[in-house]
Amino acid sequence: MLSSDFQSLEALRPFASKCPRCSLCKFPPLVRVESAAHSGICPSYEEFKVHASSGGGMLVMAMSLLDGRSEPTDTVRRIAFGCHACGGCDVACKFSADIEVQETILQLRAKLFVERGPLPGHDAVLASLARRGHPLPAHDTDLAAALAALDLSSRDGASVLLWIGPHHALDPHRTKTLRRALSLLDRAGVAWTTLGDREPYTGRAALEIGDRASFRAFAERAARAIEGSGAKRVVCLSAEDYATLRADVPRVAAVRARVSHVVELYDELLAKRRLTPQARIARAVTWHDTSYLGRLSEPFVPWRGVARKIEGQIEIYDPPRPVRSGGGGCYEPPRRVLGRIPGLVLREMPRRREYAFDSGESGQAAAVLPDFARASARRRAEEARSTGVELLVTECPQSLALLESACSEGGSGLRATSLTDLLAMSVEGDLS
Template sequence: MAIEDYRGDVEMCCRCSACKHIPLQMVKGVEHSYACPSIARYNFHAYSGGGRLLIAKEMLNSGFKYTDKLLDIVYNCQMCGGCDTSCKYAMDMEVLEPIYEFRIRCVETGHTNPALDKVINSLRKQGTMVPGAKGKRAAWAQGMGIKDATKEKVDVYYHVGCLTSYDKDYQKLARATAKILKKAGVDFGIGYENESCCGGRAFQMGYKDDFLKQAKKNMDMLKKAGVKTLVTGCADGYQAFKVLYDKYNLKGDLEVLHITEYLARLIKEGKLKLNKKVNLTVTYHDPCYLGRLGEPWIHWQGKKIPGYKFVFDPPKVYRRGTYGVYEPPREVLKSVPGVKLFEMDRIKEYAWCCGAGGGVNESNPEFAKWTATERIEEAESTGAEAIVTACPWCEKNFNQAIKESGSDLKVYDIVEIVEKAI
């Protein structure tokens, strides 16, 4: 698919501005009613989902004019899909897909963002999205006796992810995950130096070819290792393996689970017992790529039925954010003795983004921080002591925002809470 394939969708935009807000029924007041960080921060209509479609429509008609402002608009978006879900509450049309394709077109034509180029260069050189990553990918696992899934058969392959592998501050998540899986008696392994970036973040940044390269590389390795079930603690990784790989027919029959789904399953089956009390009031942040964008890909091919209605043969089934991963992380949190869960105003399919997605944390750290700060404030308004997420990118971005704002809010990944309880 290319941006041209979405002409019908971009023409469907009626400029109702639903994309700027969370689904209207869920608006709980004048606070926390916005869905899209980009329009909320930059205010010109061009930065909204609908504005992006209008730009696409105009450029499809009269050619692409790559001004600095256009690229500013294009890259100041976390690709969080908030606009897509809000629009599709009422409409039958794609919003995020054409936005992806527009960004891909920018990259393909050489209109890239230098900060993102740097990240992609690192990916190309080192197979990781953490520029300047030093040392071995699995250094964190030293001495833990974790199986190498490329060398011996395991029930579960744990894909650790770039940030968790390389960022010293977040390697704790990998160690916590391994500790929990061991405790539950799971036969699991990791890829050690054969693990490579999932490519999901590269796709979000518009570098589709790099994404495909990574996807193929990963799937070759997994196939060779005979992996049937993949578990990851990274929301980007989850969405890449589960949704994007499927979109490009690369996933095969690999079962992809986010760690929260897997933990919920282990808890339900009685294999993981959470006995220790963790006295903490928390609120849960739904990562975009685990929540609304974690919804399975729907393979559909069809043609618009000629005429005045925007309908297709066969009928198109839209991904509307309904089937993302929302309950498993909540079930896990509720299983931890002592943990009290307070919900924020924007949750599940209409959760506010942490700010890190789409390469924004590299291309515009100030905007990433602004977006995170909005979320921190929302979390604080629930009265919770901690915000819990299920993605290292969210955790890192929240921590950076908190560091500068001086908030007392604690930030955890869900595996850290579970680790405390075992």
């Protein structure tokens, strides 16, 4: 019996063993390629230029380890974790196949973690999770203390539970954006509440490092906190929490509340005219589909079934198997929000939506190979620059931090900003 909740690398063997090394996972589908300069989808392959550092290469390593043909050496670990676990290879492969590349990469990491422990850099992240409740070792404040210091008071009759996340609580730049988001919601009359200092981390860093036991503990806490609050709707400020609560936590514990991202809420409030952009922002902008808000947020769909062969050749699943191919991410809402800001012109990057190029934000690669994460951000900023825009807009704290830095290095005047900040400027008429 097969299941969509792959609990081990072995459970992925039926899929991983189908890979013919066609290498299509290194590129967006050909029909979606718009320029030779931006025809890759895999940041690790672009950086390291070896097949091992691609989705197909990860499958080869996984199968080899399972079969005992190789060992979990330091080289294997460096390659498996020198990747953003961004899912680009997964959606590129699924354009023509149904191989679970992203699931295999995460289970490969889990196997390496069990057999060899964390890499230097990841050990600090895990120590911070254990001691401080968040994955940001550079911040020595507890997550609970940082959330309490925000002093967020609830509104009467709250219908929305806001999920703040560690980046907005701990990083002063992101806290400013959080305050602007709250001000927009107040202006629109949204009755929101938070869990205050009881909001746990959703656990994604542990999942990406391969520490499944730790992830399970965080996921169970997060699900319990949501259930205990009685919330019908959770609105995440962070794209990482949005992806994790939709796609990963439900494999561990039920989340019955509807999970949204704040960008989706802005979109609804603008459509109902509860928010009205006023100030004209005469700028050309482009939108970065961060992996967490996009393809990695496609919801998990439980499934159990069997594989059968027709005429000994064509494989079918009984019942039909749902395949997460990335199209179920949050793509239209941010574009509609940008489209409602007077004067703003959206110019799309060649790689977008489920085929966007990761800017180094995901996979905990930044903790072990910071130069690689910075290089991915520089590649994405260069792609934004090629569209001739002045502003690169996204809504993900990790992505924004990397892109701000990459844009400042380019010397072309390109700047990265958050959608919240841009919308607040127009709605509040403050263009300073």
